[in-house]
Amino acid sequence: DGGITQSPKYLFRKEGQNVTLSCEQNLNHDAMYWYRQDPGQGLRLIYYSQIVNDFQKGDIAEGYSVSREKKESFPLTVTSAQKNPTAFYLCASSSRQGPSYEQYFGPGTRLTVT
Amino acid sequence: GESVGLHLPTLSVQEGDNSIINCAYSNSASDYFIWYKQESGKGPQFIIDIRSNMDKRQGQRVTVLLNKTVKHLSLQIAATQPGDSAVYFCAAVTGGFKTIFGAGTRLFVKA
Numbered sequence: 070d071g072g073i074t075q076s077p078k079y080l081f082r083k084e085g086q087n088v089t090l091s092c093e094q095n096l097n098h099d100a101m102y103w104y105r106q107d108p109g110q111g112l113r114l115i116y117y118s119q120i121v122n123d124f125q126k127g128d129i130a131e132g133y134s135v136s137r138e139k140k141e142s143f144p145l146t147v148t149s150a151q152k153n154p155t156a157f158y159l160c161a162s163s164s165r166q167g168p169s170y171e172q173y174f175g176p177g178t179r180l181t182v183t
Numbered sequence: 184g185e186s187v188g189l190h191l192p193t194l195s196v197q198e199g200d201n202s203i204i205n206c207a208y209s210n211s212a213s214d215y216f217i218w219y220k221q222e223s224g225k226g227p228q229f230i231i232d233i234r235s236n237m238d239k240r241q242g243q244r245v246t247v248l249l250n251k252t253v254k255h256l257s258l259q260i261a262a263t264q265p266g267d268s269a270v271y272f273c274a275a276v277t278g279g280f281k282t283i284f285g286a287g288t289r290l291f292v293k294a
Contacts, residue, residue: 109192111187111284159227174227174228176226179224
């Protein structure tokens, strides 16, 4: 089955610790994205990558970092510099070939920092 | 800045009735629109899409209407079922890549 996997589903960390969220896709998609979702708000773009070894900041990149060493993988690190890291994090991917520009989403990781 | 908004944060309907969820977008250059369904604790799932050269598209029990003049789109769900209870997002895509998501409308289906 093709799709996107995120792990773990729930993650707990102490304040001041960095944490890395995993995202893997086997859809052969070039583009991958990380979003943050807070209650009552739309998805906010953290980082995106259109191709391997390249990525760009989204609207709320401060306190986060990413890497794209492989087409299939786009891990997100939430650093201690992120002031309010507790949220639901969603990874997505899309084909750049068209005609559909649909983003396929993973199941999400709920991060709680105390 | 560019935005996508939904008119109501929540919508409650009786089982069997039709549901209509509305969305407004700000960028007239947006040329592709998607509706997603998100169940609690899960990632959004694609429901239906529509291109800007169309004004209506139908799927199974769902219809999307697009009015480019007023930059508005709606999702209609026929014969709403309890399994339709979820948060529904619209998304506007510009230039084949830049995607802006709305905040979502939570649909409650009363039995």
